[in-house]
Amino acid sequence: MIDLLKTEPAKVTEVVDEAPGLKTFVLEPRAPMEFDPGQFVLVSRHGVGESVFAISSHPSEGARIAVSVQAVGKHTNVLHELDPGESVGLRGPYGNSFPIDEWRGKRVHVIGGGIGLAPLRPVIYSLLDRKNEFEGLTLVYGARLPELLVYKPELESWKSGMDVHLTVDEATNGWTGKVGVVPKIVTDLKLAPSNAVAVICGPPVMIRFGHIALKDLGFKDEQIYTTLEMRMKCGVGLCGRCNVDHRYICKDGPVFRMDEIDSLG
Ligand SMILES: Cc1cc2nc3c(=O)[nH]c(=O)nc-3n(C[C@H](O)[C@H](O)[C@H](O)COP(=O)(O)OP(=O)(O)OC[C@H]3O[C@@H](n4cnc5c(N)ncnc54)[C@H](O)[C@@H]3O)c2cc1C
Structure with missing residues (x-):
């Protein structure tokens, strides 16, 4: 379980200005990260915070993990100050994926x-x-x-x-x-x-x-x-922050079919 929560350093290799208030960061993880479409990662800036982001890059290019970040609050505004060459903490991938x-x-x-x-x-x-x-x-x-x-x-x-x-x-x-x-x-x-x-x-x-x-x-x-985007913290179904009924959005989701969401309510 400890391994599941382990944060590794990742280098920012590219910053793309997508739109006002929205940047894509290409991160180079210590080892290529295998992921499936729909999964997410947690990105952290030491001493500031940690946020959940959908992985937005190509699943066959695990050596380059892209996240597109909208600056909406304290942590995401600090992430927007990142330049290529700087490092962040990265953990994941978590969650299910599109079938x-x-x-x-x-x-x-x-x-x-x-x-x-x-x-x-x-x-x-x-x-x-x-x-x-x-x-x-x-x-x-x-x-x-x-x-x-x-x-x-x-x-x-x-x-x-x-x-x-x-x-x-x-x-x-x-x-x-x-x-x-x-x-x-x-x-x-x-x-x-x-x-x-x-x-x-x-x-x-x-x-x-x-x-x-x-x-x-x-x-x-x-x-x-x-x-689904719901406030979550651990990302692995431990903390209960995103728990609905017997399910955790972070672990059983975030991808759902609409008939499954109706039954979440
Ligand atoms: C599965 C998942 C995938 C996500 N993918 C992306 C992504 O690809 N790109 C992206 O920019 N953001 C994404 N988010 C949202 C992102 O995690 C939050 O915007 C971020 O954590 C805000 O941190 P902050 O400290 O800057 O803002 P805060 O100061 O914590 O909050 C600022 C504002 O954002 C709202 N907010 C914070 N967290 C969330 C959340 N989880 N859902 C909805 N509103 C929230 C707050 O209510 C508040 O109004 C995702 C969230 C989840 C759960």
Whole structure:
């Protein structure tokens, strides 16, 4: 158990400014970290704090662990001051993962909002690597403003392997693409539920209305996956901070099918 909680130093090798208040840090762990799409790590700055972040990098590149960090409070603001060459504490990977193998032969609709694309990026990498195994791939991704869209160069390159639909709530800075909240675009696109699964992650309000939009299109809860962000501390089911019923979001999640979430309540 002690090993499970062990924090190792990791070097910051790259800092990417994704959007105002949002940076991606590429970390080099002491030894390559094997992880599956959907898992998370805990990153710490000695004497300041420790925070949970979804791993947002390619699952086959465990020597480079990326986390995309929104500066929202004390610890994340300190992390934003990190420069390449500095070190952080890193532990994990923890949590369950998206059951990508179970989706073989189906169309996969990936639906993201804002920083919610972070846990979905490893899913997209994996799907694109194996794209012939799926009936088709869709990405619907949006942000409040064009400058808040993350991973911009990749959003372009992914277009060669999947149907990419980008949207913003408000068209500023010369935006000429779709305008409207993500659930509305899901409805407008009439995403087909037949032989399909949907994966949705974003702000709680987007997940709530995205879920309703998918249900209205005929998706069943068993076809819809999401990942939950709940306050957690240990990350391994010991401290009870994220305990709901008999389950721990950190250990039994953070990835859930919608029918499993209903039963969490
Ligand atoms: C499974 C999981 C994955 C996450 N992935 C990411 C990620 O990829 N990128 C990212 O930027 N953040 C992610 N978070 C949230 C991140 O852990 C918190 O934003 C961070 O710990 C805040 O630390 P702080 O000291 O800066 O803020 P604090 O000073 O502790 O809090 C600042 C504000 O953020 C809110 N907050 C703090 N923690 C959480 C939380 N866990 N969920 C919701 N609101 C919170 C507080 O209520 C408060 O309003 C994830 C959380 C979980 C549980």
